[in-house]
Amino acid sequence: LVIVLDFGGQYNQLVARRVRECNVYCEIYSYKTDLEKIKAMEPKGIILTGGPNSCYEADSPTYSKELFELGIPVLGLCYGAQLMMHVLGGKVEKADAREYGKTEVIVDKTSSKIFEGVSKNTICWMSHFDYISQVAPGFEITSHTDNCPCASAENTKDQLYAIQFHPEVLHTQEGTKMLYNFVRGVCGCSGDWRMDSFVDEQIKAIREKVGDGKVLCALSGGVDSSVAAVLLSKAIGNQLTCVFVDHGLLRKNEGDEVEAVFGPEGPYELNFIRVNAQERYYSKLKGVTEPEAKRKIIGEEFIRVFEEEAKKIGTVDFLVQGTIYPDVVESGLGGESAVIKSHHNVGGLPDHVDFKEIIEPLRDLFKDEVRKAGLELGIPENLVFRQPFPGPGLGIRIIGEVTADKVRIVQDADAIYREEIAKAGLDRSIGQYFAALTNMRSVGVMGDERTYDYAVALRAVNTIDFMTAESAEIPYEVLNKVMSRIINEVRGVNRVMYDLTSKPPGTIEFE
Numbered sequence: 001l002v003i004v005l006d007f008g009g010q011y012n013q014l015v016a017r018r019v020r021e022c023n024v025y026c027e028i029y030s031y032k033t034d035l036e037k038i039k040a041m042e043p044k045g046i047i048l049t050g051g052p053n054s055c056y057e058a059d060s061p062t063y064s065k066e067l068f069e070l071g072i073p074v075l076g077l078c079y080g081a082q083l084m085m086h087v088l089g090g091k092v093e094k095a096d097a098r099e100y101g102k103t104e105v106i107v108d109k110t111s112s113k114i115f116e117g118v119s120k121n122t123i124c125w126m127s128h129f130d131y132i133s134q135v136a137p138g139f140e141i142t143s144h145t146d147n148c149p150c151a152s153a154e155n156t157k158d159q160l161y162a163i164q165f166h167p168e169v170l171h172t173q174e175g176t177k178m179l180y181n182f183v184r185g186v187c188g189c190s191g192d193w194r195m196d197s198f199v200d201e202q203i204k205a206i207r208e209k210v211g212d213g214k215v216l217c218a219l220s221g222g223v224d225s226s227v228a229a230v231l232l233s234k235a236i237g238n239q240l241t242c243v244f245v246d247h248g249l250l251r252k253n254e255g256d257e258v259e260a261v262f263g264p265e266g267p268y269e270l271n272f273i274r275v276n277a278q279e280r281y282y283s284k285l286k287g288v289t290e291p292e293a294k295r296k297i298i299g300e301e302f303i304r305v306f307e308e309e310a311k312k313i314g315t316v317d318f319l320v321q322g323t324i325y326p327d328v329v330e331s332g333l334g335g336e337s338a339v340i341k342s343h344h345n346v347g348g349l350p351d352h353v354d355f356k357e358i359i360e361p362l363r364d365l366f367k368d369e370v371r372k373a374g375l376e377l378g379i380p381e382n383l384v385f386r387q388p389f390p391g392p393g394l395g396i397r398i399i400g401e402v403t404a405d406k407v408r409i410v411q412d413a414d415a416i417y418r419e420e421i422a423k424a425g426l427d428r429s430i431g432q433y434f435a436a437l438t439n440m441r442s443v444g445v446m447g448d449e450r451t452y453d454y455a456v457a458l459r460a461v462n463t464i465d466f467m468t469a470e471s472a473e474i475p476y477e478v479l480n481k482v483m484s485r486i487i488n489e490v491r492g493v494n495r496v497m498y499d500l501t502s503k504p505p506g507t508i509e510f511e
């Protein structure tokens with residue numbers, strides 16, 4: 001076990017993920033975690049993450065000196081590196097200029113264990129205002145940049161390592177190697193952790209936790225909740241009931257497809273309940289245009305419908321959610337990062353459902369890790385590699401007010417888009433792609449008639465973890481075909497646009 005101590009940076013889960021990529025099990029804990037608790041877990045290594053504060057200011061997150069005296073290797077990253085120096089008697093100061101972005105780091109000590117196999121000049125991702133102006137006693141500087149005299153330092157005697165840049169970010173070209181060198185080399189972790197261990201451990205943990213209790217799961221049919229449901233079904237079979245709320249904001253035919261897999265005709269052992277709540281949603285969303293208000297209504301209503309079903313079932317002991325890590329971060333629950341969007345499967349929980357506890361078996365995983373877990377569980381590939389689909393569904397792909405007619409337009413346009421992408425053999429190579437309905441109408445001409453119809457936006461992005469994304473390059477002929485089919489086949493559309501925005505500054509969805 002390696003412990004990642006969270007000091008509130010944006011990339012904390014990435015650190016954990018890179019460690020898992022080295023086949024080393026790792027868990028994230030708040031920097032407020034008690035030293036005794038850390039000792040009791042007997043970690044082989046500790047990593048301190050970055051964070052937005054300045055370590056020399058009075059109420060900034062900190063940790064006592066004893067952490068560095070446990071005889072356990074510690075790696076501090078960015079804020080974590082500065083904190084290590086600050087606590088151990090070095091000096092951290094505000095720099096004249098912020099160092100941000102891809103930066104060349106020159107390795108001064110090529111024999112450092114951290115830099116084993118790393119080039120002498122290597123591109124790293126920097127993001128800091130403060131810098132280490134003096135290392136703590138016992139430390140030696142191991143690399144620098146043009147602006148930063150200490151890009152990394154180490155005290156090999158006490159097994160303490162500090163890195164100013166972010167090895168966890170892919171822009172640091174040899175960052176994964178550095179983390180590998182720390183967890184496998186310095187900490188001596190054996191590297192036998194695999195996704196199948198995750199699945200087995202989760203099944204075991206779920207069985208232990210649930211006993212003969214009853215479990216209720218909100219199934220959306222998306223990858224996350226499907227993987228969560230199958231995991232639960234494997235662990236506890238018919239003790240699991242899945243409620244599938246069709247909110248009328250699903251992709252074309254999706255409700256029936258979900259029922260085919262998870263319903264009584266499907267391969268899994270569980271109780272399946274489908275609720276058709278389309279009308280209810282449309283009436284709640286009538287006249288509402290503000291994105292967060294829409295998200296809140298969809299989330300709230302989901303909970304109300306869910307509660308009603310739960311009441312019919314009676315007391316349950318546990319509630320399962322298919323929350324994955326990016327949901328947690330973007331809803332502002334993952335440390336101190338700002339709220340970007342309130343994700344509907346994280347923020348709200350039913351208050352009138354009687355349950356003891358929530359189970360979120362995928363809370364620490366990124367999407368691609370969830371897919372690996374899905375394959376490990378034997379879920380069919382077409383489901384595992386299904387397009388990610390947000391909880392609020394088409395509700396956030398229709399800019400402005402949602403109506404049944406707009407849902408029809410976006411469903412039909414999206415179905416055509418997906419069909420053509422699949423025909424072109426691009427469906428596996430693009431991270432996420434969908435049609436959205438802009439709230440813009442414009443003048444066109446069809447036949448000899450003037451039209452005043454909606455513009456559909458096509459979006460396609462490539463992403464590794466959905467935290468950042470770039471618009472995908474789709475051959476012009478494919479886009480042209482999609483455009484022409486949408487305009488010809490979908491009533492109410494006379495214009496099709498392709499969205500080139502990356503994330504950041506855009507997000508993947510429109511609202």
Ligand code: XMP
Pocket residue numbers: 326327330341342343344345388389390391392432466503506507508509510
């Ligand atoms: P954004 O738009 O935030 O999307 O860049 C990142 C990824 O998250 C999905 N997404 C959601 N998933 N509930 C979800 O389960 C939500 O409320 C939600 N909002 C966005 C989005 O489809 C993309 O894959």
